[in-house]
Amino acid sequence: MDIYKCKHCDEAWDKIFEGTACEEAGCACEDMTQLEEKTADFKNEKHVPFVEKSENGIKVIVGKAALHPMVTDHWITMIEVIDGSMVYRKYLNPGDAPEAEFPIHNVNVKAREYCNKHGLWANQ
Known part of the structure; x- marks a missing residue:
């Protein structure tokens, strides 16, 4: 259940399978970055x-x-x-x-x- 963020359109996506589905939306799959899960709040911002x-x-x-x-x-x-x-x-x-x-x-x-x-x- 990895989540990626597209550097091209700034949208977050689930990557369910390998493929090029986002090409239809005008995105380039090679611009996707896997998001790392953070588990501790920084600067008291209350995200956990x-x-x-x-x-x-x-x-x-x-x-x-x-x-x-x-x-x-x-x-x-x-x-x-x-x-x-x-x-x-x-x-x-x-x-x-x-x-x-x-x-x-x-x-x-x-x-x-x-x-x-x-x-x-x-x-x-």
Whole structure:
């Protein structure tokens, strides 16, 4: 479940298989850079996703002491949970809360989020 960022169009992409699908969108695949998951906050910016039990499964919150901003020029675009071979994802928009609930009862999952300014973050 690698995520890449295109240097040509500045979009983030899942790379599901090897191929040249982004040529149709005007991108050059050789300009894709694999994003590294960051796991520790820098400068107190509150990017690490935290997992907690909820009534219907688990809840992932971005920023434990202070929630991540969700404004037009700085927001969490997606939150995902990887539980074995299953991947659950929720896309967010500016103005949404930086959180997502998933119907999983395992709290020991890998949670990731993508910040449009600061990249890819994970809890482990």
